Amino acid sequence: MGLGVTKRIYFDHAAATPLDLRVAKVMAPYSSTEYGNPSSVHAGGRKAKMAIEGARKQVAEVLGAQAEEIVFTSGATESINLGYRGIIGAAPKERRHVVTLATEHMATLRVLQDLGCEVTFLPVDEDGLVSADEVMKAIRPETVLVTMMYVNNEMGTILPIAEVGKMLAKMKRVTKDIYPIFYTDAVQAVNSLPLNVTKLHVDALCLSGSKMYGPKGSGALYIKKGTPIKAQIMGGTQEHGMRAGTENVGAIVGLAAALKIAQTEHEDYEKRLRPLQKMLFEGILEKIPGVSVNGHRTQRVCNNVNVSLPEVDGEAVVMYLDSAGIAASTASSCTSSAGASHVIKALGKSVAAAESSVRLTLGRGTTKQQVKKVIQELVRIVALLKIF
CATH class of the missing domain: 3.90.1150.10 (Aspartate Aminotransferase, domain 1)
Structure with missing residues (x-):
């Protein structure tokens, strides 16, 4: 100071x-009295597992998704890594082209660089905006992924996610192709804009608890049912086999509560x-x-x-x-x-x-x-x- x-x-x-104090109240038992491992078969473990599945259902309901489409993570950076690496890793080898924006988060830029994909970085105008038509023009037969922030994290500009998603969905109905997968980082949108994966026409969407008055080290990844994706952390079968390791029950419950509050208010x-x-x-x-x-x-x-x-x-x-x-x-x-x-x-x-x-x-x-x-x-x- x-x-x-x-x-x-x-x-x-x-x-x-x-x-948020309302979130802290919901989380409190899981750092004191309710400490069972969700994979354990005893009463404490079953109670922890029920808390996770209740949180998963709550997140899904808020986003207009199905519970099985929600994967809990440690935050948006992990969700981006899981999403990009998992989607590209599960795709045919000839599918290695990605469309994104020059203004994306460094997590996006560095992961794509590390994957060695061919990337089209779309320029934005002087206001940080890009049109849906410009995005669509950049798509090629080998495009595996189109990824854009819903709201830019530095400037706060709102990008035309629903418009791009609608055009992509229409294109895929014609081509009968599951690709390209459409991914949006909604971290900076959650407090200000309504999030509904059906209305946004997205295949994947990530959130971070620390940006919506929830706990740090918490995140969620929505992956539309049927989207090919490969797990990146191996071990147990937690999170539908998509993210091995003992779950942070308090953080998961807190993230779900924070999301519901943010979207309600x-x-x-x-x-x-x-x-x-x-x-x-x-x-x-x-x-x-x-x-x-x-x-x-x-x-x-x-x-x-x-x-x-x-x-x-x-x-x-x-x-x-x-x-x-x-x-x-x-x-x-x-x-x-x-x-x-x-x-x-x-x-x-x-x-x-x-x-x-x-x-x-x-x-x-x-x-x-x-x-x-x-x-x-x-x-x-x-x-x-x-x-x-």
Whole structure:
């Protein structure tokens, strides 16, 4: 905590969210009294197994899926690895082409690089958007996978997942081919947008508990029934044989509870945060000349503000904000130490603009007073840094 700071302001909800107390209450027994191994046949084990299957059913109901289509994981990165490696590993060897976006999460980019696939990285426009037609034009006979974030983790831009999914489903009805599989990372969408796998027309979808007021180290992967996929962790038969190892019952139950809360309350979340987002954008643009907005101004989720600040280093701004008791970031929490954001550069912006970008992400507890304080501190810090 910075010198003289008595209460911190947290504007980094895209990186991690606090655990909802309602979720913590549901999880509590599984770290104290209900500690049985779900694979054990005794009463404690059976009770743990029932808790997992109840959570699986709850996640499936929220997503409009079947319980057998849900695999619990340790988070979105594992879900991406399982999904990509499992789908590509189960496909015919001639199917090794993948279509994705230049602005995808580093987990996507690194896994695809490691797999050695031929990848078409679709460019985005200056707002970080791509059309469904552009995605469809990139598909080839050997395309095994099309993968796109529903909401970009750095800019908060909303991508046309349902439109792409509908076009892919129509194409596959004509070709009678199960490929390409359509995968979406819905991690940053869950608090703001409705998630229904049927309406989105996706074959696979991943979630992370830590981004929706659930426990860290928890995740889920939806895999449509009939989708060829190969397990990546061998051992026991847990998770339908898709993920061996003793399950973290508390985390699984917590993730299911967090998902239900997030999806039940997403409209209220939108109504409360959209005015605060507008206030933050307008305050920054009005009081700091030369600021540029990263991502589409309105076609983005309600909690994300990403801007490039003129003639300053984004990391320095974040450090000064931290000293003032404000938590923010420059990019994805997974790439914040890797230099200029590849996402901002993909918008056609300069390295300087990418290096001066700052991401401010609001949450359920954000207030007008906090927004005013952040604007005030940003104005002060930018002016201070320009002196040096």
